[in-house]
């Protein structure tokens with residue numbers, strides 16, 4: 148045991164990564180309020196948690212700029228990308244400097260003081276209810292206060308290191 152986690156065989160990390168490359172997931176942009184404006188990252192780790200109350204979880208790496216802003220009661224804007232929004236995923240996934248990311252795509256006032264992405268598959272205004280640290284990440288439980296959806300269903304899917 149190191150730091151409370153069991154020792155793992157040498158080959159397991161690579162095998163785990165190979166397995167996860169086969170886990171297809173839709174891509175979202177998660178946005179929180181920073182001191183100098185909004186901060187956002189691309190995330191595939193959004194999962195529906197429960198409908199009562201409407202809540203989801205997102206797993207955020209502690210090395211990201213977003214993580215320092217995540218505290219209980221903080222608002223979040225969660226935007227599910229459409230298949231035509233690969234550029235936005237690439238930018239918020241690290242392809243663009245933090246201060247330039249919101250220049251890519253059309254961002255409008257989401258109503259909770261955070262930007263909301265126009266043309267997304269869905270936009271959700273959330274508030275953080277709880278957090279759990281695990282390994283390199285935190286599991287963030289976000290309660291959904293408002294949700295809007297687009298007319299057609301055509302999400303952006305990420306798998307095997309690329310987009311469908």
Ligand SMILES: Cc1cc2nc3c(=O)[nH]c(=O)nc-3n(C[C@H](O)[C@H](O)[C@H](O)COP(=O)(O)O)c2cc1C
Pocket residue numbers: 174187188189190191192193206207208209210211212213236237238239240241242245305
């Ligand atoms: C498709 C895709 C999915 C990602 N999913 C996650 C995720 O679920 N959680 C996470 O912490 N980082 C995820 N990342 C990585 C972050 O988006 C990336 O590290 C981000 O640019 C960090 O922002 P920063 O430079 O402002 O810290 C993902 C990146 C991509 C391209």
